[in-house]
Amino acid sequence: MPPVAETVSQTNLGWLGGTIGFNLRIAQEASVRTYLRSxxxxxTLQWRFxxxxxxxENPGMTQAALGKAIKRDTSSLTPALDDLCERGLVTRVRRENDRRSYELRLTARGRSTMEQMKVKVQAHEEExxxxxxxxQRARLIAILRQITTGLSDE
Incomplete structure (x- = not known):
């Protein structure tokens, strides 16, 4: 019986190794692992940061605008915002001109937490x-944005 492959580099990925989706996923998982160490x-999870x-950067933005910016629907965004509000990092304030929506703002604790995390995230980015x-970084970001725009529902 042949030996079991120990790592992806030893495994014949075949056509899968040439797919954008697979390589995006593997790179994203590797990035998240180093992010979590940082x-x-x-x-705080990456997308909560x-x-x-x-x-x-956008004090007073609505939950809808935030969801659009990070490509999340309300059902997945609401629990994350609830958590950040419960932790005293974000406040929701009803908009005066539209009582159906809320403005989002960081609390003093939220600003402090964000600044502390920014230092750690920048260290991750430097890695x-x-x-x-x-x-290559500029091209990669441009290509990722092109993919995001091309696959967007908007």
Missing amino acids: VADTG AILALVH LDQLITKD
């Missing part, structure tokens, strides 16, 4: 930058 002491960062050049 922020392990914060207890994205929420904090976007609300920080990724060791693997590719600045030009």
Whole structure:
């Protein structure tokens, strides 16, 4: 019986190894593993940090605008926002001109947490930058945005 392949590099991936989706997924999982090591002491998941960062950059944005920005529907966004609100990081305030929607804002604790995490996330990004050049990084981001736009429901 032949030996069992120990790593992906030893495994013949066949046509799968040439697919964009598979390679995106593997790269994303590797990135998340290093991200989680960087922020392990914060207890904040990657996309929750994205929420904090976007609300920080866009104070008063609505939940609908946030969902659109991070490509999440209300059913998956609401529990994350509930968690961030319960942790005292984000507040929801009813909009005066539209009582059906809420403005999102970071609390002082949310701003502090976001700034602390930003340092850790930047360290994670620097780790990724060791693997590719600045030009490759810019091209990769442009290609990822092109894919996102091309596959968008909008």
